[in-house]
Amino acid sequence: MSARMQVRGNVKWFDTTKGYGFVVSDDGDGDILLHGNVLRAYGFTSVAEGAEILLDVQTTDRGRQAIEVLEVVPEKTKSPDANGMVPPMPTGAAGPLEPARVKWFDRVKGFGFVNVFAKPEDVFLHMETLRQYGYGEVVAGDVLAVRVTEGPRGPMVYEVRSWDYVARIQTAPADG
Numbered sequence: 001m002s003a004r005m006q007v008r009g010n011v012k013w014f015d016t017t018k019g020y021g022f023v024v025s026d027d028g029d030g031d032i033l034l035h036g037n038v039l040r041a042y043g044f045t046s047v048a049e050g051a052e053i054l055l056d057v058q059t060t061d062r063g064r065q066a067i068e069v070l071e072v073v074p075e076k077t078k079s080p081d082a083n084g085m086v087p088p089m090p091t092g093a094a095g096p097l098e099p100a101r102v103k104w105f106d107r108v109k110g111f112g113f114v115n116v117f118a119k120p121e122d123v124f125l126h127m128e129t130l131r132q133y134g135y136g137e138v139v140a141g142d143v144l145a146v147r148v149t150e151g152p153r154g155p156m157v158y159e160v161r162s163w164d165y166v167a168r169i170q171t172a173p174a175d176g
Contacts, residue, residue, distance in 0.1 A: 004067060007032060007057045014039070014136055016046045023053055023066065032057055033065040042069035043162025046136030053134070072134035072162075097145040097161060107137045114146060114157060123148055124156040133160045 007025045009032065014021025019036035032055060039047060047053065052073035055066040098116050100123065105112030110127035123146070130138060138144065147159035 004056045004058055006054060006070065007064075008052065008054050011047050011049055011051045011053055011136075013049055014047050016137065016139075021047070023055065025057075025064075030064060033063065034069075035065065038066050039069060042072070043164035044069070044072065044135060045139060045142055047072060048131045048134055048136045051131075051134040051136075095147050095149070097147055097159070099163075100144050100146045100157075102138045102140050102142040102144065104140050105138050112138070114144065116146065116148060121155060124151060124154065125160070126156070129157055129160055135160065 007023075007027055007029075009023040009025040009027075011034070012022040012024045012031060014034060016036070021034050023032040023034050025032055034047075034053075034055070036045075039045070053069065054071040054073070056068040056070060057064050058067050100114040100116045102125070103113045103115050103122060105125065107127065112125050113122040114125050116123055125138075125146075127137075130136070143163060145161040145163060145165065146157045148155050149158045150156075
């Protein structure tokens, strides 16, 4: 086996049923196997096709494989869909990232709901919001960090992050 190295690329595909997928590397040295356990250690159960991702990679006799996910880069901008279900990202001061658990999510329908800790109402979660932050899908019981805004039909998630992301930004040294 070779030493670890950081490689940036884009998700080619990831299948939660199979428990793995592949990343096309920016360095042109071929695809990288991304196992579900490595992705789960980062706090994701899936990752969106095309999402930019930074990995620690190791070369084995079977090819290159990710050994750690370092970053999933969200898309920069999204506009509302034709039905107005996904509002543009609010500008200015944003609310806090809050802990939430997925109540249910239907990938075919393209939406679901989360429950934010200590709040009684369900909060709408759209598939495009997940994709915007690199998620392929979520399942009931997943724990996320979300920012909520008032949508056309009630509270809705406009930012979704993994718990690992929250831990990283809370422990990052301040620029000084």
